[in-house]
Amino acid sequence: MPGLLGEKSSVAVIIAVGSELLTPDKIDTNSLFLTEELNSLGFRVTHKIVVGDDALDLESAFRYSCGLAPLVLVTGGLGPTEDDLTRDVIASVLGRPLEIDKIILEDIRTRFAERDLRMPEINRRQAEVPRGAEILKNQHGTAPGLILKENNVTTVLLPGPPRELRPIFTHYVAPRLKTISLGKRVYRRVLRTTGETESFVDECVKPICQRWLNRSIPIRTTILASLGQIDLHLSTVSAGQLKAKAMLDEATCELREKLGILVFSEDGRSLPEVVGGLLLEHEATVSVAESCTGGLIVSRLTDYSGASAYVSGGITTYSNEAKVKLLDVSGGLLERYGAVSEEVAIAMALGVQKNLETQFGVSATGIAGPTGAVSGKPVGTVYVALVDSNGDIMSRRCQLPGDRSRVKFQTSQVVLNLLRKKLLSI
Amino acid sequence: MPGLLGEKSSVAVIIAVGSELLTPDKIDTNSLFLTEELNSLGFRVTHKIVVGDDALDLESAFRYSCGLAPLVLVTGGLGPTEDDLTRDVIASVLGRPLEIDKIILEDIRTRFAERDLRMPEINRRQAEVPRGAEILKNQHGTAPGLILKENNVTTVLLPGPPRELRPIFTHYVAPRLKTISLGKRVYRRVLRTTGETESFVDECVKPICQRWLNRSIPIRTTILASLGQIDLHLSTVSAGQLKAKAMLDEATCELREKLGILVFSEDGRSLPEVVGGLLLEHEATVSVAESCTGGLIVSRLTDYSGASAYVSGGITTYSNEAKVKLLDVSGGLLERYGAVSEEVAIAMALGVQKNLETQFGVSATGIAGPTGAVSGKPVGTVYVALVDSNGDIMSRRCQLPGDRSRVKFQTSQVVLNLLRKKLLSI
Numbered sequence: 042m043p044g045l046l047g048e049k050s051s052v053a054v055i056i057a058v059g060s061e062l063l064t065p066d067k068i069d070t071n072s073l074f075l076t077e078e079l080n081s082l083g084f085r086v087t088h089k090i091v092v093g094d095d096a097l098d099l100e101s102a103f104r105y106s107c108g109l110a111p112l113v114l115v116t117g118g119l120g121p122t123e124d125d126l127t128r129d130v131i132a133s134v135l136g137r138p139l140e141i142d143k144i145i146l147e148d149i150r151t152r153f154a155e156r157d158l159r160m161p162e163i164n165r166r167q168a169e170v171p172r173g174a175e176i177l178k179n180q181h182g183t184a185p186g187l188i189l190k191e192n193n194v195t196t197v198l199l200p201g202p203p204r205e206l207r208p209i210f211t212h213y214v215a216p217r218l219k220t221i222s223l224g225k226r227v228y229r230r231v232l233r234t235t236g237e238t239e240s241f242v243d244e245c246v247k248p249i250c251q252r253w254l255n256r257s258i259p260i261r262t263t264i265l266a267s268l269g270q271i272d273l274h275l276s277t278v279s280a281g282q283l284k285a286k287a288m289l290d291e292a293t294c295e296l297r298e299k300l301g302i303l304v305f306s307e308d309g310r311s312l313p314e315v316v317g318g319l320l321l322e323h324e325a326t327v328s329v330a331e332s333c334t335g336g337l338i339v340s341r342l343t344d345y346s347g348a349s350a351y352v353s354g355g356i357t358t359y360s361n362e363a364k365v366k367l368l369d370v371s372g373g374l375l376e377r378y379g380a381v382s383e384e385v386a387i388a389m390a391l392g393v394q395k396n397l398e399t400q401f402g403v404s405a406t407g408i409a410g411p412t413g414a415v416s417g418k419p420v421g422t423v424y425v426a427l428v429d430s431n432g433d434i435m436s437r438r439c440q441l442p443g444d445r446s447r448v449k450f451q452t453s454q455v456v457l458n459l460l461r462k463k464l465l466s467i
Numbered sequence: 468m469p470g471l472l473g474e475k476s477s478v479a480v481i482i483a484v485g486s487e488l489l490t491p492d493k494i495d496t497n498s499l500f501l502t503e504e505l506n507s508l509g510f511r512v513t514h515k516i517v518v519g520d521d522a523l524d525l526e527s528a529f530r531y532s533c534g535l536a537p538l539v540l541v542t543g544g545l546g547p548t549e550d551d552l553t554r555d556v557i558a559s560v561l562g563r564p565l566e567i568d569k570i571i572l573e574d575i576r577t578r579f580a581e582r583d584l585r586m587p588e589i590n591r592r593q594a595e596v597p598r599g600a601e602i603l604k605n606q607h608g609t610a611p612g613l614i615l616k617e618n619n620v621t622t623v624l625l626p627g628p629p630r631e632l633r634p635i636f637t638h639y640v641a642p643r644l645k646t647i648s649l650g651k652r653v654y655r656r657v658l659r660t661t662g663e664t665e666s667f668v669d670e671c672v673k674p675i676c677q678r679w680l681n682r683s684i685p686i687r688t689t690i691l692a693s694l695g696q697i698d699l700h701l702s703t704v705s706a707g708q709l710k711a712k713a714m715l716d717e718a719t720c721e722l723r724e725k726l727g728i729l730v731f732s733e734d735g736r737s738l739p740e741v742v743g744g745l746l747l748e749h750e751a752t753v754s755v756a757e758s759c760t761g762g763l764i765v766s767r768l769t770d771y772s773g774a775s776a777y778v779s780g781g782i783t784t785y786s787n788e789a790k791v792k793l794l795d796v797s798g799g800l801l802e803r804y805g806a807v808s809e810e811v812a813i814a815m816a817l818g819v820q821k822n823l824e825t826q827f828g829v830s831a832t833g834i835a836g837p838t839g840a841v842s843g844k845p846v847g848t849v850y851v852a853l854v855d856s857n858g859d860i861m862s863r864r865c866q867l868p869g870d871r872s873r874v875k876f877q878t879s880q881v882v883l884n885l886l887r888k889k890l891l892s893i
Contacts, residue, residue, distance in 0.1 A: 063512045065503030065655075066691050066700055068494060077491035086489050087524055089517040098513055098535075105531050109524075229490075240587040243548050263486050263520070264548060265493075266628075274487065329762075329783075335769025336755075336762030339783045343761025344872055346837050354789040357755075357765045357781040359774070363823055367780070367793070397789055411772050440582065443607075443630070446770055 051225065053084040054106040058118035058127050059201060060093035071116045071199075071206055078210060080227040082218050083278075084112060094124040103134055107194045112218070117201030119184035121164045127198055128187075132171035135191045139169040142176065149183045177213040181205045186213065195221065225278050228285035232273040232296055233306040235458050239266040245299055246273065253292060258284075260292050268447060269454030270312070305461060312457045313341040319464040320351035320401075327460065328397035329355035330368050330389035332380065332406040333423060338453045353397040358389070368392030379415070381406050383436050386424035394428050401463070402428045403456050407441075409448045421448050425456045427463055435459060477647070479510045480532040484544035484553050485627060486519035497542045497625075497632055504636055506653035506702075508644050510538060520550040529560055533620045538644070543627030545610035547590045553624055554613075558597035561617050565595040568602060575609045603639040607631045612639065621647070651704055654711035656719055658699040659732040661884050665692040671725055672699065679718060684710075686718050694873060695880030696738070731887060738883045739767040745890040746777035746827075753886065754823035755781035756794050756815035758806065758832040759849060764879045779823040784815070794818030805841070807832050809862050812850035820854050827889070828854045829882050833867075835874040847874050851882045853889055861885060 055076070057069035069091055076086045088109055092098040099118070106113045118127030132139050146168035153160040167184045170176060177186030182205040187198040197214055199206045234242055243264055253260040263274040275292055279285035297304050305315050320327060329339040329352075339355030342348060356367050361380055364370040369392040370385055378384040386406050394402025407423030414420045421443070426436040437459065441451045481502070483495035495517055502512045514535055518524040525544070532539045544553030558565050572594035579586040593610045596602060603612030608631040613624040623640055625632045660668060669690055679686035689700040701718055705711035723730050731741050746753060755765040755778075765781030768774060782793050787806055790796040795818040796811055804810040812832050820828025833849030840846045847869070852862040863885065867877045 061689075063502065063515065064689070065499050065506065066689055068496065068499060070494065073491050073494060076489065080491065087519060087521070088528065089489065091515040093513060095513070101535070102514065109527070238584070240547060240590060243589065244587055247548075263550065265487050274490070331762075334766070335774070335778070336757075336764070336766035336781050336783065338762070340760070340762035340766050340875075343783070343785065344875070346871060348761070349785045352761070352785050354785050354793065355762050355781075355783040356793070357762065357769075357783070359769065359778050359780050363780040367782070367822065396793065442582070445772055447630070449766075449770070 051084055052087045052110045053079050053112040053114060054088045054090065054110045055086060056099075056102050056106055056113065056115045057089070057091045057201075058094065058099055058115060059091075060095075060124070062091045062117075063093050069116075071201070071203055074203065074207060075114060075116070075210065078215060079114075079218075080229075082215060083226045084218065085227060085278075094118060094126060096126050096130050099126060099130045100134055103131060103196075107192075107196075111193055112195050112197070112221075114197045114199065116199045116206060119167065119198060119200045121161070121167050121183070125166070128166070128169055128171065131189065131196060131198060135171060135189060135196070137171035137173060137189070140172055141165070141168050142170045143168075145170065145176065145185055148178075148185075152183055175217075177209050179205050179209055181208065186210075188214070188217065225280050226282075226285075227276055227278055228282070228289060230275040230289040230293055230307070231309055232275070232293060232300075232304050233310075233312070234271045234273070234300055234303040235269055235305055235312060235454050236303050237271065239264060239271050242271045242273070242300070242303070246296060249295055249299060258288065260288060268443075269451040302462060302465070305458070311344075312454060312461070314345050316457050316461050316464070317342065317345050317348060317351060319461060321347070323400075323464060323467065325401060325464070326351050326353050326399040327401040327403060328353045328393045328399040329456075330393035330402065330404040331355060331357045332359065332364070332389070332404075333409040334405045334449050334452050334456075335359070335409075337449050338403070338405065338456050341453055341457070353399045356393050356396070364389065364392075367396070369395070379418075381408055381415075381418055381422060381424060383424050383426070383438060386426040387428065387434055387436050390426040390428045390434075394430065400430045401460060403460055405452045405456050407439075407448065407452060409445045409452075411445060423448065423452045423455070425452065425459060427456075427459050429463070435463065477510045477538065478513045478536045479505050479538040479540060480514045480516065480536045481512060482525075482528050482532055482539065482541045483515070483517045483627075484520065484525055484541060485517075486521070486550070488517045488543075489519045495542075497627065497629055500629065500633060501540060501542070501636065503655070504641060505538075505540075505644075507655070508641060509652045510644065520544060520552055522552050522556050525552060525556045526560055529557060529622075533618075533622075537619055538621050538623070538647075540623045540625065542625045542632060545593065545624060545626045547587070547593050547609065551592070554592075554595055554597065557615065557622060557624060561597065561615060561622070563597035563599060563615070566598055567591070567594050568596045569594075571596065571602065571611055574604075574611075578609055603635050605631050605635055607634060612636075614640070614643065651706050652708075652711075653702050653704055654708070654715060656701045656715040656733070657735055658701070658719060658722055658726075658730050659736075659738070660697045660699070660726055660729040661695055661731055661738060661880050662729050663697065665690060665697050668697045668699070668726070668729070672722060675721055675725060684714065686714060694869075695877040728888060728891070731884070738880060738887070740771050742883050742887050742890070743768065743771050743774060743777060745887060747773070749890060749893065751827060751890070752777050752779050752825040753827040753829060754779045754819045754825040755882075756819035756828065756830040757781060757783045758785065758790070758815070758830075759835040760831045760875050760878050760882075761785070761835075763875050764829070764831065764882050767879055767883070779825050782819050782822070790815065790818075793822070795821070805844075807834055807841075807844055807848060807850060809850050809852070809864060812852040813854065813860055813862050816852040816854045816860075820856070826856045827886060829886055831878045831882050833865075833874065833878060835871045835878075837871060849874065849878045849881070851878065851885060853882075853885050855889070861889065 389404035410420035815830035836846035
């Protein structure tokens with residue numbers, strides 16, 4: 042499938058250089074910043090490549106990238122040590138001799154002098170510039186950025202430390218890229234859903250998305266499944282912001298109609314944030330009684346500023362004694378139905394709603410695993426309940442897949458979604 | 468630089484497939500796990516490449532990778548939707564027709580049936596296998612892993628979700644790679660610390676680590692800072708497991724002596740897991756009273772199986788009324804000192820310890836931000852307390868940096884560390 046931007050002249054490749062990025066401990070995060078900036082300038086990133094501090098590997102990666110895109114960004118490897126090979130390799134591939142730039146050399150000397158230090162001899166290397174390169178001043182470090190143009194490929198070299206890379210990109214690279222981009226930009230929209238599987242959502246939206254792809258200005262849809270949540274990422278390329286917005290608005294509308302209540306967010310907000318917004322809107326308060334989720338539901342609800350307006354608190358009861366004492370669950374109920382039951386879930390919700398004097402009380406009790414399964418109630422069996430101050434009671438049994446932490450998180454999604462649907466219905 | 472393993476080691480390339488990995492929001496983290504596993508099997512990763520869900524881009528990246536290394540791992544793109552192209556592209560490059568595997572198809576049907584669902588027709592694609600591929604069973608999802616051998620290149624296809632990829636790699640791929648690796652392996656050890664800054668830990672250990680680097684068989688140390696935690700990663704390369712283990716044992720010992728109580732884990736366990744182990748050892752129980760952390764502390768403590776033996780429960784009180792009603796904090800105390808104070812922190816810990824009848828009660832109250840700051844108590848001001856059934860009381864004021872979620876998490880680290888130190892002292 043051709044990319045959204047289509048034309049080859051608006052794609053870019055990012056190469057991150059550094060042996061530390063090939064260990065189990067470090068990851069290239071500069072590319073996230075660069076991707077966002079490039080997208081907003083109208084460039085689509087088609088490949089990201091990580092190579093170590095190895096001249097042959099970098100040479101091969103750079104040659105490969107020049108065949109892929111007219112814009113290649115290389116980050117890292119501009120330091121003063123022998124490990125730092127980016128300048129040498131790129132100059133050699135492009136057939137440009139390295140020359141000492143007197144202004145850069147003076148800048149580096151000054152940076153050291155300002156800290157009462159003499160410039161170590163090895164830092165001279167950072168003043169070496171491939172002939173004809175444009176020099177991008179680095180206010181936060183010794184290695185300048187460089188731009189080289191050759192055979193219709195623009196190569197941008199940037200230092201690896203984010204606090205050096207970011208200002209150089211913003212101040213010097215972005216304005217120059219504007220002049221070579223096609224004026225088209227990527228516009229995005231994210232719809233978040235919960236309550237159904239990836240395949241279900243995919244089957245629902247596929248005919249619509251297929252139709253969008255075939256339009257003269259296509260909209261591309263990516264489905265992203267995470268725990269208890271399926272997101273739809275829409276993107277389109279346009280030269281006009283208003284037109285793009287109108288297209289994405291219309292597309293969002295169509296998906297919302299198709300998926301209905303499954304869609305909980307069209308603006309990037311998370312489920313607890315959306316639920317918080319609805320509680321605020323209704324000037325309602327909630328309290329949470331938790332067993333298997335161990336405090337996760339109330340913790341997620343309080344992740345957002347202003348939560349104190351609608352969350353009174355929560356009671357996590359792991360033991361039966363605590364359920365009796367703090368949530369007024371009757372000992373007889375626990376004995377007859379067991380702690381993991383619909384009856385106890387409802388009693389917990391009633392108890393917390395009464396004790397914390399809130400409009401809504403929600404609860405979860407279940408078997409998060411890996412132990413605790415009993416006959417008829419395997420690991421992943423969860424009961425959730427919601428009660429309100431009018432005496433309405435809702436409850437649900439779920440069978441959730443995965444390990445302990447996945448069961449915990451999915452349960453929190455189910456409870457928050459139950460509350461969301463209740464709030465939407467009043 | 469040839470990297471830790473040296474020139475002669477076996478090399479591998481990792482390709483991560485997925486358009487979402489080329490957006491500003493998502494990053495390929497599977498490669499960290501795979502790199503660690505590959506290193507420990509004697510393979511050095513020389514390139515990591517990310518491509519989108521685009522057949523031509525993947526084809527080109529795969530052809531390029533086959534020229535770089537005798538082992539190519541491709542992650543992602545094995546899902547059921549049209550976006551998932553990995554199977555098709557790799558089969559086509561290797562000239563192998565795709566054939567439906569009846570056993571996989573039956574497995575997928577069963578997975579859906581177990582959850583009372585009908586298999587959507589699109590999932591049939593996941594049973595398509597390039598002719599001659601070895602099939603690696605996926606216990607946690609519908610897409611199996613695949614191994615293909617062709618022209619001295621071994622290609623391993625793995626599903627993108629980490630919880631599917633990891634067990635497949637561990638159970639099926641690792642044993643097969645052992646037979647083609649060259650013998651030398653990277654051995655690692657991770658020490659986790661909490662309670663001090665990265666620069667403090669760095670200054671402490673630098674002379675020791677420098678000495679290790681200059682030994683005939685060097686040990687390399689990487690310092691990795693995360694929220695409320697500084698980890699030290701030691702690694703060494705050796706052909707002999709016993710020798711490597713002895714070296715790392717000795718190094719760990721030296722670091723432990725230098726860093727003392729700061730080190731909470733030498734075996735990969737997290738802080739709540741370590742605290743849970745200590746509580747079990749002492750046959751002690753804990754309860755948690757939370758305000759600014761909103762249930763995060765009790766949720767983290769209950770993330771581990773068996774937590775019900777030592778966690779009785781927790782009470783999250785966001786409002787003053789809830790603090791009075793559920794934690795017996797006196798209204799006068801709240802009025803005189805404010806909810807964010809040492810006095811209230813101690814009263815909360817005493818209240819939860821008494822109400823849940825546990826040996827220890829811990830608490831946190833603070834200003835997580837971004838709003839709520841008052842004179843003398845800026846955002847990030849947090850009071851924590853610990854009480855025990857003997858009447859011992861400890862408390863602490865902290866000033867924590869960062870946004871709301873960072874303050875919440877760091878507070879949970881402080882409270883768990885307070886409890887750890889208390890348990891170590893008895």
